[in-house]
Amino acid sequence: MPGAKAKAAKAPAGRPAKTLKPKPAKPAAKSRYDPIAPERVKDILNRLDERYPNVTCALHHTSAWELLIATILSAQCTDVMVNKVTPGLFQKYPTPQAMAAATPEQLEPDLRPTGFYRNKAKSVVGASRGIVEKFGGHVPDEMDKLLTLPGVARKTANVVLGSWFRQGVGVVVDTHVHRISRRLELTRADDPKNIEQDLMKVVPQPKWIEFSHQIIHHGRSLCIARRPKCAECPLENICHAADKTWSTVEIHKTAQP
Numbered sequence: 001m002p003g004a005k006a007k008a009a010k011a012p013a014g015r016p017a018k019t020l021k022p023k024p025a026k027p028a029a030k031s032r033y034d035p036i037a038p039e040r041v042k043d044i045l046n047r048l049d050e051r052y053p054n055v056t057c058a059l060h061h062t063s064a065w066e067l068l069i070a071t072i073l074s075a076q077c078t079d080v081m082v083n084k085v086t087p088g089l090f091q092k093y094p095t096p097q098a099m100a101a102a103t104p105e106q107l108e109p110d111l112r113p114t115g116f117y118r119n120k121a122k123s124v125v126g127a128s129r130g131i132v133e134k135f136g137g138h139v140p141d142e143m144d145k146l147l148t149l150p151g152v153a154r155k156t157a158n159v160v161l162g163s164w165f166r167q168g169v170g171v172v173v174d175t176h177v178h179r180i181s182r183r184l185e186l187t188r189a190d191d192p193k194n195i196e197q198d199l200m201k202v203v204p205q206p207k208w209i210e211f212s213h214q215i216i217h218h219g220r221s222l223c224i225a226r227r228p229k230c231a232e233c234p235l236e237n238i239c240h241a242a243d244k245t246w247s248t249v250e251i252h253k254t255a256q257p
Contacts, residue, residue: 049210052214056163072156081113100131104118155172170196179219183256
């Protein structure tokens with residue numbers, strides 16, 4: 001006897017048959033954007049290496065002392081102007097001893113083009129006297145000792161230690177590093193000391209010296225404060241800065257210079 005065919009179940013009278021709808025698939029979870037993820041930081045460093053290989057300090061100098069004085073003078077002044085002033089300055093005062101014997105008033109006319117020349121004159125004379133009296137005429141190669149000199153803060157000490165003594169004990173935070181590290185969301189701090197600490201956490205120590213030089217060159221050539229040349233920037237598609245002049249990626253309001 002052939003098997004009986006199964007009959008389709010009928011809905012009770014007066015009730016429509018239920019239609020089972022497939023449950024909508026859950027959207028894939030978006031990966032959380034992390035601006036200081038090691039992969040992103042490495043990408044930034046690699047692109048800077050390609051664009052600015054073998055960069056060096058832009059301040060002209062032939063000794064640790066000349067670099068120290070030039071860096072003090074570079075505060076609120078362009079390196080170009082400092083490089084115009086220092087040849088004549090070092091011709092008049094070729095050694096720490098010679099500058100230590102001068103008075104700030106004697107240096108003021110030479111330093112006037114760099115701005116804030118009265119304070120800078122006191123700082124460079126004071127630093128020279130400190131080098132002579134405390135360190136036998138030699139610029140010390142230790143952060144703590146450098147910070148005892150008048151006019152020397154961490155930025156100046158990092159420049160000297162990194163560019164002359166090749167000691168990467170910190171990150172130079174000048175106006176370019178301050179601005180661009182915030183644009184790239186590597187820090188949200190505004191104080192140079194806190195910015196340096198943040199950068200030291202995310203940038204590998206062997207890159208501290210070079211990173212600062214590269215960012216400074218980048219700030220002068222492309223990432224200009226008033227109107228950055230975003231269309232020419234090698235970091236454009238991984239930069240979400242709020243003040244971009246051209247962008248292929250989403251803008252982040254918190255990425256403020």
